[in-house]
Amino acid sequence: MRRTLTTAVAALALCLTVSLSGCAAGSRGVDASDVDPAGSVAPREISWLLSRPADGAVIRTMRELAAEYATSHPGFRLRFITTPDRPSYIQKYETLAAADKLPELFDTDATPFARKLAQHGRMMDAGRLLRSMGLYDRYRPAALDYQRFDDGSLYMIPFEYQAEYFWYNKALFRKAGVRVPKSLDDFPAMCRSVRGAGVTPIALDGQDQWPLERYAVYQPFRTAGPGYVRQLKQNQAKFSDAAGRRSANWLSELGKAGCFQKGFSSVGYADAQNLFTSGRAAVYNIGTWELPSLATTALDPEVRDDVDFFRLPVTTGSVTSADEFVTPSGIGMAVNSRTYDPLVRDFLKFALTRYPARYAAAGELSPTSDAKTVLPRNATPLYARAVAAAGDVGKDTAVPWDTQLDPTSNTKFQQELVLLVQGDISPSDFVSTMDSVIGRNAPRYAK
Structure with a gap:
């Protein structure tokens, strides 16, 4: 999820931040709180700018629902404008936003850029919208909370729900004589033992950068x-604070212990997954979106019965509990207030009412709590356990930092993380660099 802004995009974003009315076409559409506008439903084509797999369950489900809606609303069509590559998508989305050319629906994380759009009334109030449709209370609190801005406001609608676990190979743990780590601080020792047994300790997709950023x-x-990252991104907390230094030191120790495969920074998603599913790596940190690859009979039978998972371990003095970890609801969908009208509302109510059950029937975890996941016919018992564990979560969620830091700081952060884990820079150098980078860039996005 790396974000790279060209000079042109940065200029447009600055234009949006400084004076929206001077850059855009002027006021039109509805107020962001006017979720039930008066008027008749006039079918037409509407568009959804999104960054999701074209063959994924979200698009498949929404395509089916749009076709059903069109049978009773001749002339309606939902056009999907798909850019699965996240960096390219973000560049397109921010360019269109700054030029006031976003379509009726568009994907966005709860980033500083999205917050600017909401502050300027460019996105419908999703909380108010869902309540007006009688749907708000159906959603998992964790799914909605993941989409919120720091002030608690909700402008994005979740279409999925995930839980991120540490999947591990029990046979490889036995071979190395290690147990599931009870603390994060146990990871370096675990890695050294596994590495000593001739096995890669942790499979990591280093090429996409966000997996390392999770650590x-x-x-x-x-x-x-x-709250630490909320303060950090506003330059109200520092990497030089105790929490930041502890993270830097831990990441450095992971590198020294050889936790990740050699050359991890150039290893892609598919290769990292294959390293684990082929039994050549002992641990793989990934979300429940990979259940079809990890908990069905599609997995190699020589590995299948040895795969299990554990949740994010706690630490000494932990202020969050074992049932609080990374439970994202994916990139959210925002509704453009400039193009919002009775048709958009009517279609969204039709689709969002039916979506959870249809999505869960495909073996997915619904963003609502009232739609039970239908296990695939080829599911192993692990599938059901992983789904059940995803429903047993606490109040606090560990949010991915690439959706929190400003884009310039995040890009530098990802680069420095690789150098830190590789041993090319020290923890103190890492801390000093990141405090300097955030100190320069955060104020521009905090305004």
């Missing part, structure tokens, strides 16, 4: 709670 989240989330 940077864990120590601060346990020792300081979810």
Whole structure:
């Protein structure tokens, strides 16, 4: 989920931040709180700008629902504008936003850029919208909370729900003589033992950068709670604080212990997954979106019965509990207030009312609590256990930092993480660099 802004996009974003009315076409559409506008439903084509797998369950389900809606509303069509590559998508989305050319529906995380759009009334109030449709209370609190801005406001609608676990190979743990770590601080020792048994300790997709960034989240989330990153991105907290230094030191120790495969920074998603599913790596940190690959008979039978999972371990003095970890609801969908009208509302109510059951029937975890996941016919017992564990979560969620930090700081953060784990820079150098980078860039996005 790396974000790279060109000079042109940065200029447009600045234009949006400084003077929206001067950059855009002027006021039109409805107020962001006017979720039930008067008027008749006039079918037409509407568009959804999104960043999701074209063959994924979200798009498949919404395509089916749009077709059903069109049978009773001739002339209606939902057009999917798909850019699965996240960096390219974000560049397109921010460019269109700054030029006031976003379609009726568009994907976004709860980023500083999205917050600017909401502050300028460019996104419908999703909380108010869902309540007006009688749907709000159906959603899992964790799914909605993941989409919220720091002030608690909700402008994005979740279409999925996930839980991120540490999947591990029991046979490889036995071979190395190690047990499931009870604390994050047990990871370096676990890695050294597994490495000593001739096995890669942890499979990591280093090429996409966000998986390594997850590891940077864990120590601060346990020792300081979810508020640390909110303060960090506003330059109200520092990496030089205890939580930041502990994270930097831990990441450095993971590198020294050889936790990740050699050359991890150039290993892609599919190769990292294959390293674990082929039995050549002992641990793989990934979400329940990978259940079809990890908990069905599609998995190699020589590995299948040895795969299990554990949740994010706690630490000494942890301020968050074992049932609080990374439970994302994916990138959210925002509703453009500039193009919102009775048709958009009517279609969304039709689709969102039916979506959870249809989505869960495909073996997915619904963002609502009232739709039970239908296990695939080829599911192993692990599938049901993983789904059940995803429903047993606490109040606090460890949010991915790439949706929190400003884009310039996040890009530098990802680069420095690789150098830190590789041993090319020291923890103190890492801390000093990141405090300097955030100190320069955060104020521009905090305004």
